[in-house]
Amino acid sequence: MKNNILRKITAFTVCFLLCSFLFAESWSSSSQPDGSVTLSRADGKTVTIQNGTGVSEANVSKLTSCLDTVWALPGLKGSRASAAFSETGTFRFAIIPESLSYEGKDLAQYLPSGLAFRFDTALFYDVTVKVNELIPRVQGAYIAPDAFLSELSAAIRSPELYLSDSYVFDRLERLEAAVMALSKKGIFSKAALVDPELVLVIKSIYNENPGMTQKDMASELKQRGYTASSADIGAVYMVYLGLIE
Numbered sequence: 001m002k003n004n005i006l007r008k009i010t011a012f013t014v015c016f017l018l019c020s021f022l023f024a025e026s027w028s029s030s031s032q033p034d035g036s037v038t039l040s041r042a043d044g045k046t047v048t049i050q051n052g053t054g055v056s057e058a059n060v061s062k063l064t065s066c067l068d069t070v071w072a073l074p075g076l077k078g079s080r081a082s083a084a085f086s087e088t089g090t091f092r093f094a095i096i097p098e099s100l101s102y103e104g105k106d107l108a109q110y111l112p113s114g115l116a117f118r119f120d121t122a123l124f125y126d127v128t129v130k131v132n133e134l135i136p137r138v139q140g141a142y143i144a145p146d147a148f149l150s151e152l153s154a155a156i157r158s159p160e161l162y163l164s165d166s167y168v169f170d171r172l173e174r175l176e177a178a179v180m181a182l183s184k185k186g187i188f189s190k191a192a193l194v195d196p197e198l199v200l201v202i203k204s205i206y207n208e209n210p211g212m213t214q215k216d217m218a219s220e221l222k223q224r225g226y227t228a229s230s231a232d233i234g235a236v237y238m239v240y241l242g243l244i245e
Contacts, residue, residue, distance in 0.1 A: 027064050039064060045071060047081040047093065057091050066123055067093065069095060070115065073145050075101035088118040102149045110156050117142065129162070136162030172190045179239050194232050202236045 026042045036082045037052030039060070047067055049055060063083055070076075076097055083093035096114040100107040113128045123142040128135060129152065138151055155162040177193055198221075205220055206212055212220070214233045223227045237243045 007101065011145070029060070041067075045079045045081070047083050050082070050084045052083075052085070055085050056089070059085060062119060063091055063093065066117065066119055069123065069142075070095055070117060073100070073149065075099070076115075076150075090118065092118045099170065100149075105153070107149075107152055110152075115153055127152065129159065131156055131159040134159040134163065136160075137164060138162055175224065179235075194235050198226060198228055198232060199236055199240065202228070203232060203240055206237075206241060 027039050029037055029039050031037050031053060032048075035051050035053050037049045037055070039047045039049065041064075045067075047063070049060075049063070052060075058169055063085075067081060071078075076095075077099045078095055078097040081093055081095045087090040093113040094116045097108040097111060100111070100115075110129050110131060111127065112130050116126050116128070118124050118126060125138065125140060125142050125148060127138045129138055136155050138155045140148075142148055142149065201221070201224070202217060205217065209216075209220075214230065214237055217233050217237075218228065218230065221233075236242075
């Protein structure tokens with residue numbers, strides 16, 4: 001019984017070492033005059049590490065392991081990558097795909113900055129996607145190839161669901177300004193923006209005096225030395241206060 005257990009353990013160990021040997025990729029390194037280090041894989045893939053001369057061998061090993069993982073993505077073609085280490089040993093890297101086929105579609109056209117990843121005790125992705133005028137970000141822990149590709153594909157199909165709060169807020173501000181400009185436009189006049197300072201003043205005065213009419217607001221602004229047309233005041237009331245007189 002004991003001999004059988006030993007034989008099974010030995011067989012498992014041999015199998016594990018053989019598999020590790022078969023699947024591990026071979027890397028070589030060369031230092032550049034600018035302090036960067038270029039790592040080259042046997043199949044021609046390369047990664048340039050910015051300021052890589054002081055990076056430990058253990059950290060380089062983690063990087064190449066992560067690169068091997070990402071380059072194994074089904075449908076990914078590309079041979080160039082760049083990486084940068086922090087002082088704490090964490091690192092970021094980006095692979096520039098020539099193509100990335102998924103469900104019959106090439107996703108590379110939507111990846112202006114490539115496939116970006118970071119390693120901090122685990123591997124995370126942080127990919128910027130560009131779909132027409134929308135620029136969502138896809139972020140999360142890298143668990144499995146299909147889950148990652150599925151997330152990228154979903155962001156391309158429905159980019160508005162992946163927009164950051166700051167991006168949405170910026171677009172909302174621009175939309176509000178455009179609506180105000182149009183609300184000022186008369187039959188014979190052109191659309192014009194309301195002075196942002198005036199917007200803040202009107203909102204502040206109204207918050208101090210809820211229920212103030214536009215006519216009262218015009219008088220108050222005049223007393224405070226602000227020049228504002230009835231169109232300016234009406235636009236702010238409509239867009240920011242939701243009030244139409």
